[in-house]
Amino acid sequence: MTMIGGTGPRPAPVRPSDDDWTAFVEGAARGDQNSLSRLYDASSRLVYGIALRILGDPADAEEVTLDVFSQVWRSAKDYSRDKGTVSSWLIMMARSRALDRARSRGRRQGRETAIDASVDAVESAAGPEEATFLRLSAVRVRGAISALAPEQRELIELSFFSGLTHTELAERMGQPLGTVKTRIRAGMTKLREAIGVSKEVQ
Amino acid sequence: MERGTLRFQCDAYLLGLLDGEDLREFEAALRASGAEGKALLAESTDVVAKIGLTAPLVDPPALLRTRLLKSLAPEPVVAAPPKPRGRLLAFAGWAVAAGLAVVSYLGLQNNSRLQGDLTATQQELAGLRIEAGHMKKVLSVVMARDARIIRLATSVPEAPQLRAFWSKPTGLVLTGLNMPMPAAGRTMQLWIVPKSGNPISAGVFRPESGGQVLLVTASAAAPEDAKALAISDEPEGGSAQPTTTPAWVGAVGD
Structure with missing residues (x-):
């Protein structure tokens, strides 16, 4: 096994799929730091980007990113594919930690401002390691989201990146509670269909 | 439904x-x-x-990767105070180091066979370093001058009382024995209940075998701003807010 140190060379670029990410997590579960390093190289832009969008502060986003990958290292052995993909695990963990951090610092107002402002945030150039997976996944999902009605898209994105409840969203948007629920449900149904997850079965 | x-x-x-x-x-x-x-x-x-x-895909600073990898391999234990746990860790480190030296010597005679042994020993050493770093964090919280001890009581039949040590600069440690295991797909989540506002997650955990709990977390909140700690049963991965009535609660004193 190659031990990866803090100042050692970065591993060769890889082109991971979610299956590769699963293998990295399995490696981390065996105590292999090289696997964690490769997962970090493949997915840190995603984790950091989510944290930055929620928190609007690079220093806070760094701490959340560190926290997420430290948690992956500690709990990789508990990961199970039947509860979601590795990318879903990382995304939900990044979201949860970032929202926790925002709440703990009483930044709800600031965070919402950051969310609004970050829509135009400059995205880093893609590295070769994500050309075939992360980038394509992002393009596909962004296409699906942009195809939603504007009022649906706004509510769904605000919900994900702010952690507001139905009631809080209704107050913030000045819309009736029932309207908010209906729009989010309709948007989520369209999103499922667009990204290929099974259609809602009544 | x-x-x-x-x-x-x-x-x-x-x-x-x-x-x-x-x-x-x-x-x-x-x-x-x-x-x-x-x-x-x-x-x-x-x-x-x-x-x-x-969300935009944004490169984190390059140094963040270095910080992460360094955090996984904490500094070796040095000048350990005369405490049984510290001596044990120090001895374990020296024992593994000695094992590495022996393996390296024999490797000259039979390199291919011992390569596997060396890898296993390196992994063991990495594990010991992580464990040592973890215990150092626990000790730093428990022994901190400002550490508060919070007893978390429960009404769950036959479930134990848990204890937490909370130091503003060093973090929060939750300890306990014989804690019941949450159901499959569920986890326990520790909450800081502030004097005003919603509960703040302080981490999720599952007891080790035998019900042992040793959770170490760097709390973003300060003890003086909290009125209680609470533990609730949550879906795996944790919740943004408690979704069940907390089974353990302990007041944070002054």
Whole structure:
């Protein structure tokens, strides 16, 4: 096994799929730091980007990113594919930690401002390691989201990146509670269909 | 609750949209739905998580990778105070180092066979370093001058009282023995209940075998701003806010 140190060379670029990410997590579960390093190289832009969008502060986003990958290292052995993909695990963990951090610092107002402002945030150039997976996944999902009605898209994105409840969203948007629920449900149904997850079965 | 509604409620639950009666109704429906509900929740996780891909993909600072890897391999234990645990860790480190030296010497005679041994020993050493770093963090909290001891009582039959040590500069440690194991797909979540505002997650955990709990977390909140610690049973991965009545609660004194 190659031990990866803090100042050692970065591993060769890889082109991971979610299956590769699963293998990295399995490696981390065996105590292999090289696997964690490769997962970090493949997915840190995603984790950091989510944290930055929620928190609007690079220093806070760094701490959340560190926290997420430290948690992956500690709990990789508990990961199970039947509860979601590795990318879903990382995304939900990044979201949860970032929202926790925002709440703990009483930044709800600031965070919402950051969310609004970050829509135009400059995205880093893609590295070769994500050309075939992360980038394509992002393009596909962004296409699906942009195809939603504007009022649906706004509510769904605000919900994900702010952690507001139905009631809080209704107050913030000045819309009736029932309207908010209906729009989010309709948007989520369209999103499922667009990204290929099974259609809602009544 | 019909399947389509339950599916959407899974989405809403994962997004943190539900509160009050909606939340209680969903939890009851999820429990009643059994394996089907768990499958829907897993599917919803993959759908809801996709929304995160709309965030810009941004490179973190290069030094962050170095910080992460350094944090996984903490500094070796040096000048350990005369405490049994410290001596044991120091001895373990020296023993593994000695083992490495022996393996390296023999490797000259039979390199191919011993390469595997060396790898295993390196992994063992890495594990010991992580364990030593973990215990150093625990000691730094427990022995901190400002550490507060919080006893978390429970009404769960035959369940133990838990203890937490909370030091503003060093962090929060939760300890206990014989803690009951949460059900499959569930986890325990520690909450800081502030004097004003909503509870703040301080981490999720599952007891080790034998019910041992040793959770170490760097708390973002300060003890003087909190009125209580609480532990609730939550879906695996944790919740944004408590979704069940906390089973353990302890007041944070002054």
